[in-house]
Amino acid sequence: MITPICGGSTYTLTQHPGTAPEARYNPGTFATSRAFALPFMQILFPNPFGAQPASEKDILALQAHIGFSESYAHFLRTQNGFSVLTMEESADISAHTRPSPVQSEEKYANLRVLNSFAAQDPYYDLESEQADFLLADWFLNIGSDPAGNPFVEVLHGRHKGKIGSLDHDLFAGAENLQEFLSEMELGHIAALSLAEQADALCDDSQGLIWFHARDMNAFTTHCIYCDETFWGFVVDEPGI
Numbered sequence: 001m002i003t004p005i006c007g008g009s010t011y012t013l014t015q016h017p018g019t020a021p022e023a024r025y026n027p028g029t030f031a032t033s034r035a036f037a038l039p040f041m042q043i044l045f046p047n048p049f050g051a052q053p054a055s056e057k058d059i060l061a062l063q064a065h066i067g068f069s070e071s072y073a074h075f076l077r078t079q080n081g082f083s084v085l086t087m088e089e090s091a092d093i094s095a096h097t098r099p100s101p102v103q104s105e106e107k108y109a110n111l112r113v114l115n116s117f118a119a120q121d122p123y124y125d126l127e128s129e130q131a132d133f134l135l136a137d138w139f140l141n142i143g144s145d146p147a148g149n150p151f152v153e154v155l156h157g158r159h160k161g162k163i164g165s166l167d168h169d170l171f172a173g174a175e176n177l178q179e180f181l182s183e184m185e186l187g188h189i190a191a192l193s194l195a196e197q198a199d200a201l202c203d204d205s206q207g208l209i210w211f212h213a214r215d216m217n218a219f220t221t222h223c224i225y226c227d228e229t230f231w232g233f234v235v236d237e238p239g240i
Helices: 056-066 070-078 084-088 126-131 177-183 187-191 194-202 216-223
Strands: 031-033 041-043 097-099 107-111 139-144 150-154 163-166 209-213 224-226 232-234
Touching: 056 070, 056 126, 070 216, 126 139, 150 209, 163 216, 177 187, 187 194, 209 216, 216 224
Parallel strands: none
Antiparallel strands: 031 107, 041 097, 041 224, 107 232, 139 150, 150 163, 163 209, 224 232
């Protein structure tokens, strides 16, 4: 167990047990247990805590190259990223938040940043992150939590367009895709279509992905919150 102190509040994080196929992703993995009462805020989108919206020409070219959804393209047009730190450093956030009724002992995924197109920082740049992403054939890397677990949009299969977060521990140590698939006991999917491969990776039994919303619009409309210490977290869309 890791118990960091953040702005005077204690967050209990459960370390994932390892990278073996039987080590499954669950809502306790790098998630915040909130068994205490802090005033939570829902973050409203669009807001000024992202980057300058990308041009339509550039968005369409990137969309044609990667194949992300129209919902995510709309996010790039209207918001283009999000940073909890940028929000914290803002003089006034009142117009971009609202009090949240969320007060429970549930575990939520933590959130640090949503990547931007043409970001100055390569660690938060959509194209740079996607180019270095081991699982880029199936997922668009749209952001991350403080521990490096990526938030993604599914690019293929029956979950196409959904937003989730991946358990970084299950692939971070792999030298290449072959090693990752072997460790996940998924070597057989190499002969399948991209859609079938994505479905296999997203299967509950693999424990790789935790779904949060049906698409990017639902994710920004319903799911992104922070507390008074500006610790960002994600509340799953109802019914997801």
